[in-house]
Structure formats: C-alpha cells, structure tokens
Amino acid sequence: MTEKALRLGTRRSKLAMAQSGQVADAVSQVTGRPVELVEITTYGDVSREHLAQIGGTGVFVAALREALARGEVDFAVHSLKDLPTTQPDELVVAAIPEREDPRDVIIARDALKFTDLPRGARIGTGSPRRMAQLNAYARSHGMDIETVPIRGNVDTRIGYVTKGDLDAVVLAAAGLNRVGRSDEVTDFLSVDTVLPAPGQGALAVETTADNAELIAALAQLDDPLTRAAVTAERSLLAALEAGCSAPVGALADLLTDGQTVKEMRLRGVVGTTDGSTLVQLSTTGPVPETHEAATALGRELATEMLAQGAAGLMGERAL
Numbered sequence: 146m147t148e149k150a151l152r153l154g155t156r157r158s159k160l161a162m163a164q165s166g167q168v169a170d171a172v173s174q175v176t177g178r179p180v181e182l183v184e185i186t187t188y189g190d191v192s193r194e195h196l197a198q199i200g201g202t203g204v205f206v207a208a209l210r211e212a213l214a215r216g217e218v219d220f221a222v223h224s225l226k227d228l229p230t231t232q233p234d235e236l237v238v239a240a241i242p243e244r245e246d247p248r249d250v251i252i253a254r255d256a257l258k259f260t261d262l263p264r265g266a267r268i269g270t271g272s273p274r275r276m277a278q279l280n281a282y283a284r285s286h287g288m289d290i291e292t293v294p295i296r297g298n299v300d301t302r303i304g305y306v307t308k309g310d311l312d313a314v315v316l317a318a319a320g321l322n323r324v325g326r327s328d329e330v331t332d333f334l335s336v337d338t339v340l341p342a343p344g345q346g347a348l349a350v351e352t353t354a355d356n357a358e359l360i361a362a363l364a365q366l367d368d369p370l371t372r373a374a375v376t377a378e379r380s381l382l383a384a385l386e387a388g389c390s391a392p393v394g395a396l397a398d399l400l401t402d403g404q405t406v407k408e409m410r411l412r413g414v415v416g417t418t419d420g421s422t423l424v425q426l427s428t429t430g431p432v433p434e435t436h437e438a439a440t441a442l443g444r445e446l447a448t449e450m451l452a453q454g455a456a457g458l459m460g461e462r463a464l
Contacts, residue, residue, distance in 0.1 A: 150179040151359070154209045154218035157184045158298050163323045164348055165222045168242070168366070172220075172350075175365045183218050185209055210236060213353055220352040220359060224320075225344035225375055230383035239363035240350040244371040245319035247346035247396060249275060249339050251332040253313035254306055258332040262290065266312040269295040269305050273392040273418045275315050278339040280420025292418075299324060315339075319346035340394030340414045340425075343378035347371055370399060373433045374409065380443025381413050385455060392416055397442075399432065406432055413446050415455045424455045 151172065155165035162182065169180040185208050206228055209221040213236060225241065232238065251259045251268075259279075262268070268290055270276060276292040283290045293311060295302060299320060305311040315334070321327045350366060352359050374397035381395045394414040399406045409432045416423035428446045433439035447455075 148178045150181045151176065151220065152183050152218040153180050154183050154185050154212045154221035156205060156209070157186055160299060160320045160324050161222070161224075163325075164224070167323070168222045168348065168350060171242070171366050172363065176362045183212070185212055185218075210351070213351065219356070220350060220363065223349045223351060225347040225349045225379075226342040228344070228349055228379075230379050235354055236351055237354045237360060238349045238351050239360045240366040241347055241368060241372045241375060242350070242366045243368040244374070245322055245346040247341045248318045248336060249315050249334045249341055249345075250318045250321065250330040251313050251315055251334060252303055252306055252329050253331045254309070256331045257313070259313070259334060259338075260286070260288070262288070262312055264289040265291065267291045267293050269293045269302065269311045269314040271296050272315070272342070274342055274394050274414075275339060276418040277392040277416035277420055277423065278394060278414065279315070280418065281416055281423045282338050282420070284420050299326065303329065317341070317345055336396055336398075336412070340396050340412055343382045343393065343395040344375045347375050370406070370432070373439045374398070376436060376439035377409065377411050377433065377443040380440040381411065381447045381450075382443075384444045384447030385413075385415065385450065392418055395443075400429070408432065409442070411442055411446050413450055415450060422454075424450050424453045426450050426453065 153165055153169050155161050165182055169182060173180050206223055209223065212218045213221055253262060268279060270292060271294055279290065279292055295305060295314065299316065302314045302316060306314055318327065318333065321330060350363050352363060377397040378395040382393055385393055392415055395412065397409050397411045400408045400410055408429050410427055410429040412427040414423055414425040426446060426449050428442065430442060433442055
C-alpha cells in the first residue's frame with residue numbers, strides 16, 4: 146500500500162508553485178512519500194495595495210500558517226524574506242535549503258545595463274530597500290533616475306518594460322532562476338551596489354512543532370551555512386525593529402581561502418528611499434556554530450547601525 150501523500154501548502158503564484166514544486170520533489174526523495182501541492186490564496190496575492198501600505202511582513206504568510214494550524218496542510222514553503230522575524234511557538238522552520246543567488250537584477254529595455262540607462266530613466270520596484278540603494282548609487286555616480294513603485298507578479302513587472310511603460314524593473318535573481326526566466330536579465334546588480342533583502346534567495350520549509358517525524362524528515366533538506374547566514378541577516382532586521390517593507394538590506398556571506406570556509410561577513414544597510422542618506426556597516430567574525438551565535442552577530446551590527454542613526458531612516462515604524 147502506498148503511503149498517504151504529504152500536503153504542501155503553497156501560494157498560487159507561478160514563482161511560489163515553482164519553488165514549492167522543487168521542495169516537493171526533494172521531500173518525496175527523503176521520505177519516499179508522494180507530495181501534493183495545496184494552493185492557498187493569501188491577502189498579499191489579492192490586495193492591489195503596495196506592500197509597504199498593507200504591512201509588508203506576513204501578508205503572504207498568514208494564510209499558509211492558518212492552514213497549517215488547522216491541519217489542512219502538513220507543511221508549507223515560504224520565501225524566507227516574506228517571513229516575519231518572530232516565530233510562533235506552535236510552528237517550526239524545519240529546513241532552510243541551500244540558498245539560490247541572493248542578488249537583485251535589472252531587466253531593462255534594449256538589453257541595457259543599469260549604468261547605461263539614459264538620463265531620467267524610470268525604474269520600477271515595489272521595494273523601499275531597492276529604491277533607497279539605487280537612488281543613493283545614482284546620486285553618488287551622477288546618474289539621473291526615477292524609481293517608480295510597482296506591484297504584481299514576474300510577468301506583470303517584466304511587462305512594464307516590454308510595453309514601454311518603464312525603462313527597467315528590478316527583480317530578485319532567485320525568483321527568475323526558479324521560473325526559468327534568467328535569460329531575460331540584462332544586468333546583475335553587485336551586492337556592493339544593492340544589498341539584498343534579509344533572507345533573499347532562501348526558502349523556509351515550515352511545519353507544526355508537534356510533528357516530530359516530519360520535522361526530522363524535512364531536516365535532511367537543511368543547509369547549515371545558509372541557515373547561519375539568514376539567521377544573522379534576520380536578527381539584524383529584528384533588532385532594527387523593521388518589517389520586510391522597511392528599506393533594510395542585509396547579506397551574510399562566507400569568506401573562504403579557496404577551499405575552507407574561514408569567516409562570515411555580515412553587511413547591513415538602511416536608508417531613506419530618495420537615497421539621500423544611507424547607514425551602511427559590516428562586521429566579520431567566525432562562522433556561527435549555533436542559532437544564538439548567528440543571532441548575536443546580527444544584533445551587534447544592528448546596535449552599531451542604530452548608533453549611526455539608522456532608526457531615523459526607517460520611515461514609519463510599528464510602535
């Protein structure tokens with residue numbers, strides 16, 4: 146007799162279905178059980194408001210977590226950057242698989258690179274973080290750009306360029322890779338130009354805390370170095386008291402001597418969306434061996450950033 150299928154809760158978007166399908170295949174391999182995708186519509190998918198207005202953090206997550214709590218699905222897959230930094234006691238992130246490319250990319254008309262865009266170029270993004278850093282780069286390099294707030298799925302956003310409404314849009318490399326559209330990228334933005342969102346490119350596989358057997362099975366998909374990196378990034382975000390709609394970028398990367406991983410460098414940035422002010426700092430230390438050590442790394446850098454005036458750059462903060 147074949148074992149009962151595991152039910153994986155996923156958002157309905159093409160990107161969510163693609164990344165959930167990849168996780169489903171991996172879970173099937175480690176458990177030997179079939180996995181069926183259960184499509185769930187979230188508030189973030191149906192609302193037409195800009196993410197910063199509807200709270201950013203958690204708008205794509207709440208409905209999936211409610212389905213988990215009600216027992217309608219066995220586990221769920223989230224884009225890690227969408228997860229609120231506080232974890233509910235009744236749920237556990239059982240696996241953070243190896244991270245995809247964390248960088249942001251440009252898709253521009255006429256295959257232009259970011260620095261080749263004409264004066265007055267209109268660049269679409271729904272992210273205050275991207276706006277802050279693109280505008281700061283433009284200011285310091287004598288470029289004249291206008292960042293335009295947009296929403297929508299990958300097709301909609303790329304459509305703004307192909308239809309001629311915008312000169313370029315900014316998207317996450319990981320998402321385009323997962324939906325097989327990375328060949329449309331006209332420029333990869335160096336993390337020295339634009340730091341990604343905390344957790345960008347990583348997935349979180351979440352289940353209920355009382356499902357020990359499934360937690361153990363899902364743990365086989367976990368990548369410890371990715372988990373250490375994103376834990377440090379999200380700890381920075383939490384210590385800055387900022388949601389995922391705040392203009393905060395963070396990236397923890399591993400420094401190697403060619404073969405061995407030696408240290409972890411954590412970089413953080415926060416800025417005003419017009420790019421006039423940025424607080425950008427980094428710290429380097431041993432690769433964190435524990436959740437507590439990774440959390441401490443993020444908290445320490447956040448403390449330094451707050452001392453440099455980061456708090457005043459966050460815009461509207463939840464009290």
